[in-house]
Every structure is written in C-alpha cells, then in structure tokens.
Amino acid sequence: WGKGRPGWHIECSAMNLRYLGEQIDIHGGGNDLIFPHHENEIAQTESYTCKTFARYWMHNGMLQLKGEKMSKSLGNLVTIDQFLGEHDPDVLRLMIAGSQYRKPLAFNDDVIADNEHALSRLLGALRPASGSMTLGPAADELAAQVKRARKGFEAAMDDDFNTAGALGSLFELVRAVNAARAAGVSGEVFADAQTELRALAGVLGLRLQLPRSDGQSA
Numbered sequence: 001w002g003k004g005r006p007g008w009h010i011e012c013s014a015m016n017l018r019y020l021g022e023q024i025d026i027h028g029g030g031n032d033l034i035f036p037h038h039e040n041e042i043a044q045t046e047s048y049t050c051k052t053f054a055r056y057w058m059h060n061g062m063l064q065l066k067g068e069k070m071s072k073s074l075g076n077l078v079t080i081d082q083f084l085g086e087h088d089p090d091v092l093r094l095m096i097a098g099s100q101y102r103k104p105l106a107f108n109d110d111v112i113a114d115n116e117h118a119l120s121r122l123l124g125a126l127r128p129a130s131g132s133m134t135l136g137p138a139a140d141e142l143a144a145q146v147k148r149a150r151k152g153f154e155a156a157m158d159d160d161f162n163t164a165g166a167l168g169s170l171f172e173l174v175r176a177v178n179a180a181r182a183a184g185v186s187g188e189v190f191a192d193a194q195t196e197l198r199a200l201a202g203v204l205g206l207r208l209q210l211p212r213s214d215g216q217s218a
Contacts, residue, residue, distance in 0.1 A: 009037045013044040016053075027054035031102065032069075034059055058161075061104040070107065078107065090122075090206050091115045097163040097204045118171075122201065122208055125174040126194055131184025138183035139190075145176035146196050153200050163204060173197050 016024060022045075029038065038057070045053040062069040065076045083092055094115040099105045133139065149169045156165030177193050201208055 009040045022049040024054050026056045028058045031059040060101045065107050093205050125177040129186035129190045131186050133184040134187035139185045142180040146193050149173035
C-alpha cells in the first residue's frame with residue numbers, strides 16, 4: 001500500500017484513541033502478541049500522535065498442558081467452569097499467583113495437588129489459638145513477623161507484580177502463626193497476625209474460606 005509499516009491491527013489503535021485517549025498507562029496481553037500485534041499498535045499509534053503509546057507493557061506467559069500452549073484451536077482447553085466444578089476457586093488463584101505472570105504456567109495433576117496442599121496450609125493458620133499466653137518472646141516474635149511479612153509482600157508486589165515472592169511472604173507468616181500457636185500464644189497479637197494474613201491474601205484474591213461443620217464454606 002506504500003511506504004511504512006502495514007496496519008495489520010489498526011482496530012486496536014483506533015479503539016484506544018477513541019475510548020482511552022492518545023496515551024495509556026498499562027497495556028496487557030499474552031506474550032504471543034508482542035510480534036506483530038503490539039509492535040504494530042505502537043508503530044501506528046505513535047506515528048499518528050507523536051507520543052509514547054503505553055507507559056507499561058505487561059505480557060503474560062502461556063498456560064501449558066503437557067508442554068503445549070493451552071488453546072481452543074489446539075483442542076486442549078480446560079475451562080474455568082470445568083476446573084471450579086472440581087476444585088476450590090482459591091486453588092486456581094494460588095496456581096496463577098505461584099508463578100510470575102510473564103512466565104509460562106504448567107497445568108497438570110501434580111500442580112493442582114501442590115496448590116491444594118498450599119491452600120490447606122493457609123487455612124490451617126487460621127485455626128483458633130489454643131493457649132493463653134499474650135506476652136513473652138513468642139508473642140514478640142509473632143508481632144515482628146507480621147511486620148516482616150507485610151514488608152516482604154509489598155516489596156515483591158512492587159517488583160513487577162512478583163506474586164510468587166508475595167506468596168512466599170504469606171507462607172513465612174503461616175509458619176510464624178503455627179509456631180506461635182504451638183507455643184501457646186493467643187490474644188490480640190495472635191488475632192492481629194491472622195487478620196494480616198487474610199488482608200495480604202485478599203490482595204491476591206484469596207478468600208480463605210474455612211469449611212463449616214455442615215460441609216459448606218464459611
């Protein structure tokens with residue numbers, strides 16, 4: 001059609017300009033769209049506006065089943081509804097958060113089992129205190145770990161949404177809560193630790209619903 005890059009994906013540039021303006025903060029998509037789709041969007045939009053198109057590009061890795069990209073065209077798709085028919089939604093959230101979003105994510109029975117176990121560990125930390133100690137070295141250590149967990153969690157999330165690192169901070173807090181319970185810690189410091197665990201987990205969308213005696217989730 002002439003000199004310059006062909007506008008293979010001009011519709012995305014047009015929609016952005018109409019609904020979001022000449023510049024946007026974050027542009028996402030799968031890493032299989034970097035070339036040619038997103039490179040064309042940049043070329044088209046910036047040639048027209050003479051401005052930087054997007055400040056941050058967040059390209060997610062592919063979900064893989066048996067080493068292949070999971071996709072409808074390959075016929076190896078497992079839908080979210082199918083997964084949730086057999087597993088707790090938090091298992092899916094843990095699977096996704098357990099890998100940095102730019103990296104590929106494996107989907108198989110072992111991965112599912114590992115994350116079901118991880119969810120059990122998180123829920124186990126929410127069990128009530130069994131002792132009566134509110135002061136002392138064990139209580140002080142738990143309070144200190146709560147602060148370390150938040151600091152580590154925030155540092156990981158600030159590092160290009162390193163959700164795997166953020167989960168690591170959660171499980172450090174889980175270990176501290178369980179150790180404090182075993183040492184007989186209870187009261188406000190124990191309750192604060194569990195509240196912080198729920199709050200940080202909530203950032204990742206984890207509901208952490210404990211099963212009720214009737215088999216439902218609380």
